[in-house]
Amino acid sequence: MIRPATLEEIPQLVDIWLRASMRAHDFIADAYWESRVEAMTREHLPRAQELEVLEVEGRVIGFTALNGDHLQALFIDPQVQSYGYGSRLMAHAMAGHERLTLHVFTRNVRAVSFYRRLGFHLVDECQDPETGERQSCMAWSR
Numbered sequence: 001m002i003r004p005a006t007l008e009e010i011p012q013l014v015d016i017w018l019r020a021s022m023r024a025h026d027f028i029a030d031a032y033w034e035s036r037v038e039a040m041t042r043e044h045l046p047r048a049q050e051l052e053v054l055e056v057e058g059r060v061i062g063f064t065a066l067n068g069d070h071l072q073a074l075f076i077d078p079q080v081q082s083y084g085y086g087s088r089l090m091a092h093a094m095a096g097h098e099r100l101t102l103h104v105f106t107r108n109v110r111a112v113s114f115y116r117r118l119g120f121h122l123v124d125e126c127q128d129p130e131t132g133e134r135q136s137c138m139a140w141s142r
Contacts (some may be wrong), residue, residue: 002092005051005063013053013063013075014040020075027107028131048072050096054089056080064089071102090118099141106134115140 005013017040021033045051048065054076055061062076062085071093076085094100104111106125120138128135 001055002052002089003055005045005053005060007046009053009060010041010045012060013045013051016060016062016077017045017073017075019078020081023078024108024111025105027105028133032131044072050093052089052092054085056085061085062089064093066093066097066100069097069099069101071100074102086114087118094118094140094142097142099139101137101139103128103135103137105131106136112136112138 014037018033018037022030025033045065048067050066051063052066053060053063061080063073064071065073074086074089074093076089100120101123102115102120103126104115105128106112115138118140120140122136123139124137126135126137127133
């Protein structure tokens with residue numbers, strides 16, 4: 001079931017985000033992700049205009065965070081990745097929007113390919129000011 005997240009679930013979502021980020025972005029030091037936990041907990045997730053969770057058998061296993069038509073985050077618990085849960089969350093997000101944009105680290109080839117399969121295309125590339133890593137700016141429209 002996909003539903004709005006509760007404030008009480010934010011620590012659990014941050015845990016999913018942290019473990020998934022470290023796994024997907026092995027080209028960025030774990031210390032960077034650990035240094036961002038407080039900002040995710042107190043700022044980014046609570047301030048998302050749309051924070052939706054995917055709950056399976058009573059367990060939250062993933063989430064999306066959107067601000068307007070911009071996907072800020074899509075994360076699935078690493079223990080259950082590659083079972084179609086990310087596609088399910090994205091289908092839900094796409095159903096509620098005419099257009100979506102996102103930024104993804106270019107070196108995260110798996111994620112870039114995932115978004116391309118969903119119909120996103122490259123619009124621009126930029127450099128993330130915090131990590132120095134290249135980011136692919138992607139867009140999708142109905």
